Amino acid sequence: MNEININRQGRREARDEIAVIVPVYMGAEVLRELSARLVATLQSITSDFSIVLVDDRAPDNAWPIIAELCTGDPRIKGIQLSRNFGQHYALTAGIDYADARWYVVMDCDLQDAPEDIPRLYAKVLEGFDMAIATRRKEGHGVIKRIGSRLFYTTFSMLAGFDMDWTIGNFRIFSSQIAAGFRDMREQMRCLPASFSIMGFEATEVEIPHHPRTYGESSYTLKKLVKLGSTMVLAHSQIPLRLVMVSGFVIAAVAMLAGLGIAIAHVYGFVQVPGYTSLIVAIIAIGGVQIFMTGVVGIYVGKCLDEAKRRPLYFVRDLRNLTLSRNRNENADFLQQR
Structure with a gap:
């Protein structure tokens, strides 16, 4: 019944x-x-x-x-x-x-x-x-x-x-x-x-x-990728954690590299200062920062979509x-x- x-x-x-x-x-x-x-x-x-x-x-x-x-x-x-x-x-x-x-x-x-x-x-x-x-x-x-x-x-x-x-x-x-x-x-x-x-x-x-x-x-394939990214953004903060960890790793590597260069200068291992490596490092870190900002921006945009109700x-x-x-x-x- x-x-x-x-x-x-x-x-x-x-x-x-x-x-x-x-x-x-x-x-x-x-x-x-x-x-x-x-x-x-x-x-x-x-x-x-x-x-x-x-x-x-x-x-x-x-x-x-x-x-x-x-x-x-x-x-x-x-x-x-x-x-x-x-x-x-x-x-x-x-x-x-x-x-x-x-x-x-x-x-x-x-x-x-x-x-x-x-x-x-x-x-x-x-x-x-x-x-x-x-x-x-x-x-x-x-x-x-x-x-x-x-x-x-x-x-x-x-x-x-x-x-x-x-x-x-x-x-x-x-x-x-x-x-x-x-x-x-x-x-x-x-x-x-x-x-x-x-x-x-x-x-x-x-x-x-x-x-x-x-x-x-x-x-x-495009729809599957979109569905997958939607599910990850909707149900997980792992991408944000990965961004945080990546930022920490890059900062740590940069500090170690700076320490190594300073030691090399003290002991005279660096004869000619190079600018190519410096420019490459700046561009690489800038690209990573833009990527990280983009990930955070996507989450902010999704929060805005939810706030509209x-x-x-x-x-x-x-x-x-x-x-x-x-x-x-x-x-x-x-x-x-």
Whole structure:
């Protein structure tokens, strides 16, 4: 039986057992198959479920298909963002609007198979707050796997906590975790990192990562580097500590070098004073100082972004949904549409 909640207008509403959040970017051609497989799978678990498709405004214009699916099945919900905000902002919007005991987040490209959801659901019923899907080697090429391993190893070193390269976004988690995530309104978003910070009881379930049958991954090298730098800046002060240590080391080396030069002059080892080494040293130290100042400046800029407290996303349209828990500035307009 569904849990009963009271919404903002005072009406009694039933909470779903499971809500599946799917950010949609360049996935228009797989949406019908994805939705059909999700419905078939979730019906084998419970009749109380919802599927939230979040349109992140890709060039393939998936919204008409999402609207059509919502019209055909009220359990399918649609959120159209005002522009492309990014995967983790789309996931944030879906979690804000959904209301369930258990939440599933997954990609739209069918590399995360809907048929694996029952295994994740069965695992959390053993007493865990979250069950995370870990990938086997299938699904990605050798180069992609090596790149992912290097990316997450470097990130773990800089961020100060471990991130497993075999783990993506595909997971199921409790309403407690969802509520905690809703309270985390940082501008720099990374769902796995945010969940890691919370510290709830989590377990892993190994599943196959299926080959992509439609299109190509939207995560280019540039986007991966941007995501990695965002996660490091959002969750770690290690870069600032490295800057501090580097400054101390350079200062110590400079002092030792100065002492050595002074001793060399006293004993007459330096016959001709050189200016080339002096100029090189000045340029090198100046470059390091500019780099250090830039790192600090990035952190200051991110602090300014957080201080503005702007909404994380804007919603243009909704299907089969009411207002979210975190009310947007354009909510009144949406309520009138």
